[in-house]
Amino acid sequence: MASQTQPLLQIENLSVCFPVSAGLFRRSHQAVRAINNLSLSLHKNQCLSIVGESGCGKSTLALTILGLQHPTHGSISFDGKPITGAAQPGRMQRARMAQMVFQDPYASLNPRQTIHAALAGPLRLHGLRNKGEVEDRIATTLKMVGLKPEQAKRYPHEFSGGQRQRIGIARALILDPKVIVLDEPVSALDVSIRAQIINLLLDLKERLDLSYIMISHDLSVVEHMSDRVAVMYFGQIVEEGPWQSIFANPVHPYTRRLLAAIPDPFTIIRQEDITRKDMQPPPLSGFSYYPEEIGTHDVYQSPPPTEFLTVGDDHKVRFIAR
Amino acid sequence: MSAPPLLEVRNLHIDMRSGQERLNVVENVSFSIGAGETFGLVGESGCGKSITALSLIGLLNRPLAVGQGEILFKGQNLLKMNGSELRRLRGNRISMIFQEPMTALNPLATVGRQIAEMFVLHQGSTWHEAERKAIAALAQVQVPAPDKRIKNYPHQMSGGMRQRVMIAIALACHPDLLIADEPTTALDVTVQAEILKLMQELCDQRGTSVLMISHDLGVIAKMCQRVGIMYAGHLVEERAVADLFRRPAHPYTHGLLASLPVLGQRKLNERKPLQEIEGIVPSIAAFPTGCRFEPRCTRASPICRDAVPGPSVLGDYSFVRCYHHG
Amino acid sequence: MRLRFNLLFGGAICLIILTLGVFAPLFVHHDPILDANLMNAELPPNADFWFGTDSQGRDVFSRVLYGSRVSLTVGIVSQLINSCIGLLFGISAGYIGGRWDEFVSGLTNVMLSIPSLIFALAIMAILGPGLGSLLIALGLTNWSWTCRIARSSALSLKSQGYVQAAKTLGYSDIRIMITQILPNMIGPILVIGTLGMGDAILAEAALSYLGLGIRPPFPSWGSMLTDARELIAVAPWAAIFPGIAIFLTVLGLNLFGDGLRDYLDPHMRTRKA
Numbered sequence: 001m002a003s004q005t006q007p008l009l010q011i012e013n014l015s016v017c018f019p020v021s022a023g024l025f026r027r028s029h030q031a032v033r034a035i036n037n038l039s040l041s042l043h044k045n046q047c048l049s050i051v052g053e054s055g056c057g058k059s060t061l062a063l064t065i066l067g068l069q070h071p072t073h074g075s076i077s078f079d080g081k082p083i084t085g086a087a088q089p090g091r092m093q094r095a096r097m098a099q100m101v102f103q104d105p106y107a108s109l110n111p112r113q114t115i116h117a118a119l120a121g122p123l124r125l126h127g128l129r130n131k132g133e134v135e136d137r138i139a140t141t142l143k144m145v146g147l148k149p150e151q152a153k154r155y156p157h158e159f160s161g162g163q164r165q166r167i168g169i170a171r172a173l174i175l176d177p178k179v180i181v182l183d184e185p186v187s188a189l190d191v192s193i194r195a196q197i198i199n200l201l202l203d204l205k206e207r208l209d210l211s212y213i214m215i216s217h218d219l220s221v222v223e224h225m226s227d228r229v230a231v232m233y234f235g236q237i238v239e240e241g242p243w244q245s246i247f248a249n250p251v252h253p254y255t256r257r258l259l260a261a262i263p264d265p266f267t268i269i270r271q272e273d274i275t276r277k278d279m280q281p282p283p284l285s286g287f288s289y290y291p292e293e294i295g296t297h298d299v300y301q302s303p304p305p306t307e308f309l310t311v312g313d314d315h316k317v318r319f320i321a322r
Numbered sequence: 323m324s325a326p327p328l329l330e331v332r333n334l335h336i337d338m339r340s341g342q343e344r345l346n347v348v349e350n351v352s353f354s355i356g357a358g359e360t361f362g363l364v365g366e367s368g369c370g371k372s373i374t375a376l377s378l379i380g381l382l383n384r385p386l387a388v389g390q391g392e393i394l395f396k397g398q399n400l401l402k403m404n405g406s407e408l409r410r411l412r413g414n415r416i417s418m419i420f421q422e423p424m425t426a427l428n429p430l431a432t433v434g435r436q437i438a439e440m441f442v443l444h445q446g447s448t449w450h451e452a453e454r455k456a457i458a459a460l461a462q463v464q465v466p467a468p469d470k471r472i473k474n475y476p477h478q479m480s481g482g483m484r485q486r487v488m489i490a491i492a493l494a495c496h497p498d499l500l501i502a503d504e505p506t507t508a509l510d511v512t513v514q515a516e517i518l519k520l521m522q523e524l525c526d527q528r529g530t531s532v533l534m535i536s537h538d539l540g541v542i543a544k545m546c547q548r549v550g551i552m553y554a555g556h557l558v559e560e561r562a563v564a565d566l567f568r569r570p571a572h573p574y575t576h577g578l579l580a581s582l583p584v585l586g587q588r589k590l591n592e593r594k595p596l597q598e599i600e601g602i603v604p605s606i607a608a609f610p611t612g613c614r615f616e617p618r619c620t621r622a623s624p625i626c627r628d629a630v631p632g633p634s635v636l637g638d639y640s641f642v643r644c645y646h647h648g
Numbered sequence: 649m650r651l652r653f654n655l656l657f658g659g660a661i662c663l664i665i666l667t668l669g670v671f672a673p674l675f676v677h678h679d680p681i682l683d684a685n686l687m688n689a690e691l692p693p694n695a696d697f698w699f700g701t702d703s704q705g706r707d708v709f710s711r712v713l714y715g716s717r718v719s720l721t722v723g724i725v726s727q728l729i730n731s732c733i734g735l736l737f738g739i740s741a742g743y744i745g746g747r748w749d750e751f752v753s754g755l756t757n758v759m760l761s762i763p764s765l766i767f768a769l770a771i772m773a774i775l776g777p778g779l780g781s782l783l784i785a786l787g788l789t790n791w792s793w794t795c796r797i798a799r800s801s802a803l804s805l806k807s808q809g810y811v812q813a814a815k816t817l818g819y820s821d822i823r824i825m826i827t828q829i830l831p832n833m834i835g836p837i838l839v840i841g842t843l844g845m846g847d848a849i850l851a852e853a854a855l856s857y858l859g860l861g862i863r864p865p866f867p868s869w870g871s872m873l874t875d876a877r878e879l880i881a882v883a884p885w886a887a888i889f890p891g892i893a894i895f896l897t898v899l900g901l902n903l904f905g906d907g908l909r910d911y912l913d914p915h916m917r918t919r920k921a
């Protein structure tokens with residue numbers, strides 16, 4: 001199994017808090033707890049999907065991995081070397097480890113830069129001075145994402161949403177990073193373009209040996225793309241496992257609720273009952289599922305101590321001792 | 323649909339003007355929405371859904387403008403109204419959930435103030451009352467701890483929360499027509515289900531009509547009675563929702579449904595690539611003269627290239643624009 | 649069409665005024681200062697004195713032309729200083745946020761609550777009259793609008809995906825502010841800037857009137873206007889021509905700013921092609 005080897009990206013006991021300002025020149029002691037003691041690992045050439053409630057801290061986790069947000073506690077290591085805390089590398093080194101594809105293809109490209117400028121800038125910044133090499137790299141990257149090198153002279157508004165998302169992917173690939181964080185990569189795209197982008201991402205993953213962390217609300221996309229799935233609730237992982245176990249045998253009540261709420265057009269039209277036929281499995285003895293009740297947490301309080309226990313092959317669920 | 327429609331759009335054309343040149347971005351779009359009805363609009367990204375929606379509330383900006391057509395709201399032509407009449411309708415009788423919450427919200431004001439403002443402007447509430455109403459409105463869209471959240475600035479909220487703030491603003495004054503442009507893209511499925519239920523209640527109890535623009539066909543299937551499919555500025559198909567999914571008529575609609583990743587389809591040891599519609603949307607400046615889907619269509623024949631296909635009627639409020647539909 | 653018109657027409661006005669000012673000696677046949685002759689005082693416009701003469705018999709035409717040198721210098725230089733200060737404070741406040749932002753916002757509010765002319769007056773009182781102190785006084789006192797616009801644009805731009813992307817690609821904060829944030833607010837800043845030049849030209853007139861501007865015999869449109877105030881009934885031309893010059897310059901600047909904003913907008917650019 002993949003879990004025998006060392007993970008490419010390892011997140012340990014990560015917490016991120018945002019202080020709540022209580023007005024001018026005062027700092028309150030309250031803080032929004034966006035991420036609470038979260039541990040997670042990503043293996044090479046895997047796609048790990050993170051699903052969860054809106055506001056549970058997924059984007060904050062993504063920003064922390066990319067170094068755009070400082071952790072309050074805990075650590076993240078890349079290839080065994082810590083990238084948070086004292087030994088933290090600078091932005092330049094980080095840039096070659098992980099890159100991100102953003103949700104909104106319109107806001108993620110600078111309207112005043114041509115595609116060429118957007119791709120050449122980072123290359124020059126990272127020391128590629130030779131003009132020929134820069135051009136080569138841009139041309140190959142654009143071809144990789146299915147665009148023509150001639151199109152590089154254009155401005156973002158001359159591209160459709162799907163093409164812009166391809167440009168966003170090209171920008172994420174230009175520095176040849178190992179990990180790509182995809183925050184809702186296809187939710188702004190229409191169905192037919194969504195299929196193109198998903199196929200492209202899967203193809204690139206194999207060709208370039210990339211690893212993905214994907215955040216998505218669209219569970220059919222998650223099922224199609226992931227190797228592993230982590231279900232997040234209030235800054236913690238409440239269930240994690242290989243995609244087939246999560247989709248076929250979901251254990252945690254929150255996961256089951258998510259899967260039951262998927263609006264699948266064909267079942268809706270057939271007015272089928274999509275509630276799961278199988279029963280909620282009982283928790284391990286001596287434990288209850290955590291959270292017991294959904295939607296009752298207070299984002300200003302840290303959650304109670306809980307345990308993340310194995311329920312099946314490589315499949316873990318969060319419990320609280322009774 | 324039996325009652326006279328609340329909104330009727332007739333032969334709407336939207337042009338992009340630059341100097342002497344006029345490019346047709348949206349051409350000859352007609353549809354109507356009855357009271358309490360939800361009409362869906364689906365289509366390729368960039369096909370003109372959002373600008374059609376913006377034109378309904380007079381918010382199109384240069385270089386875009388309505389070229390010809392009529393937009394009748396309760397029998398009155400919105401295109402003939404002046405600025406102050408439109409402003410009175412906007413936010414009060416017609417409201418809109420914008421596609422990009424980050425650009426539609428003011429980064430310099432707390433979200434509580436932005437919601438409360440609606441009550442002050444349109445219902446004459448005092449700021450104090452309005453604040454209470456704002457908290458209730460946030461609670462209604464499932465934002466936890468709304469009394470604390472009203473003090474947040476937009477950048478302090480998650481994407482989904484910002485989107486729910488937009489929804490709260492749009493629903494604040496119980497509009498007669500709600501234009502929802504991708505209202506739930508940033509929401510997880512459970513919150514999405516709650517929000518859709520809230521909208522549905524509004525339709526049932528207050529007779530609110532909804533224009534629902536979405537890429538999520540599940541949302542469309544759940545919310546809408548009738549659906550229009552747009553492609554490159556044309557309304558190419560309009561159907562009752564069940565017919566659309568059971569018997570799509572236009573080749574583009576076929577392609578859309580086929581490229582949907584369907585849950586439970588992936589097998590343990592194989593992953594088939596999703597089906598795509600080959601090719602890309604033509605650019606506005608280079609729209610084909612005939613059927614605009616022709617360059618990508620598998621059923622195309624020479625007549626498709628000559629003239630835009632007229633509507634073939636398939637039933638009440640139901641048509642397709644294609645020479646070889648079926 | 650309209651885009652080009654604003655840009656070209658406004659630009660042409662500015663260019664003509666600039667040329668007339670710079671090459672003034674080529675166009676005039678009277679010295680603006682030395683050719684004072686009370687025998688010629690208050691003559692209406694005629695073949696020799698195109699714009700007439702003032703109370704001391706000096707040629708209004710040549711004074712208007714030479715005066716543009718002062719007015720344009722004051723307008724351009726002081727607004728440049730204003731824009732730089734406003735952009736520096738505004739972008740950094742919006743982008744960095746926190747205490748620095750609170751400080752800058754407080755400062756701009758204070759600046760906005762005191763009329764900038766009074767502020768300039770105080771500075772002039774300390775530095776004494778003259779062109780240099782005029783530039784400093786007007787350049788330090790009218791940046792609050794630029795700063796506000798820059799701050800709010802930076803605040804909304806910094807959460808855009810491309811700014812986040814630039815950070816993940818390794819761009820430093822300074823580089824992000826210069827390459828990603830600044831170019832996206834240039835439109836409104838230019839418009840404010842051209843309006844500000846007009847303001848500065850008018851402020852120069854006001855300060856000259858109070859004896860704090862350019863010292864007398866040297867002409868500036870402001871000092872000409874104020875000198876002509878008593879003559880308005882007998883020799884209106886002495887006031888009308890510098891007035892028209894100010895009006896045309898401000899108009900030209902505004903048209904040019906508007907056209908430039910549209911021209912710089914990439915949406916407009918490619919569609920013309």
Ligand SMILES: Nc1ncnc2c1ncn2[C@@H]1O[C@H](COP(=O)(O)OP(=O)(O)OP(=O)(O)O)[C@@H](O)[C@H]1O
Pocket residue numbers: 157161188190338347365366367368369370371372373374383384385386421606915
């Ligand atoms: N302000 C604008 N200036 C110029 N062109 C514009 C402007 N806004 C939209 N367009 C163009 O009009 C067309 C229709 O855009 P619209 O935003 O309506 O698409 P859409 O159907 O809503 O797409 P999506 O699903 O991606 O939101 C696009 O080709 C777009 O490039």
Ligand SMILES: Nc1ncnc2c1ncn2[C@@H]1O[C@H](COP(=O)(O)OP(=O)(O)OP(=O)(O)O)[C@@H](O)[C@H]1O
Pocket residue numbers: 018032033034053054055056057058059060061299477478479480481482483508509510
């Ligand atoms: N800059 C900030 N200041 C204060 N609080 C913040 C900030 N950024 C995020 N938060 C808070 O942290 C929590 C997690 O936000 P995050 O954006 O990570 O959620 P998310 O899981 O991405 O949600 P969504 O699916 O809606 O995008 C939220 O409660 C949010 O209000």
Ligand code: SF4
Pocket residue numbers: 572573574613614615616617619620621622623626631643644645646647
């Ligand atoms: S009209 Fe012709 S080209 Fe157009 S969709 Fe129908 S078959 Fe295809």
Ligand SMILES: [Mg+2]
Pocket residue numbers: 058059060480481482
């Ligand atoms: Mg998010």
Ligand SMILES: [Mg+2]
Pocket residue numbers: 371372373421503
């Ligand atoms: Mg849109």
